[in-house]
Amino acid sequence: QLKACLFDLDGVVVDTAQFHYAAWKSLANQLGFDLTPEQNEQLKGVSRMESLDIILEIGNVKLDEGTKQRMAAEKNQHYLELCQQMTPEDVLPGVRDFMDQLVAASIKIGLGSASKNARLILAHINMLDRFATIVDGTRITKGKPDPETFLLGAQDLGVEPTDCVVFEDAVAGIQAAKNGGMVAVGVGDPAVLAGSNLVITGFEDLSLATIQYLFE
């Protein structure tokens, strides 16, 4: 029975995924190689330092720990600069309306993000108070595809994992939800998000009944 919805942040609630990609791509370019959209899929849902490791592997570049820390900090600074232009208008279409349906049906709402910037981003889009719990990159020890992020969210909300739906745009995130025993709804391309219980292109016109149907 559906009792809670756990939302990923980047690429699900707001399109910050494009800013993460732009910032990583320019870092790769600085290092002398490119980062394609396909390669970028591997970075989604993955922590900052793990993302950097994947990128360095793609470019076949080896750096010492200090340089890596500096590059990750530079990427984050660039990312946050890009995020400056964001306003509440940038919440992805249909997200607020869908959450209104959840509130009306007394279904709990939580956030499960790998990002250490999650609260900052939520403040930009004026959605901090929309979530009964926020699990972000500052709280977790094991990133997606480990289920910790979402299990913590379910625990905070006082619901069983099997009564939760996770909305995710990342392959690692869908795996995390499945590993936690939750229903996984992919947001994006069905070809990329294989393994989801359902894939939607977005929240526009998404009715709660469609999600509840996944529990029957």
Ligand code: BG6
């Ligand atoms: C995830 C993004 O939500 O957060 C990843 O999908 C990102 O691309 C990760 O690397 C960590 O984010 P941050 O903001 O802590 O660098």
Ligand code: MG
């Ligand atoms: Mg995401």
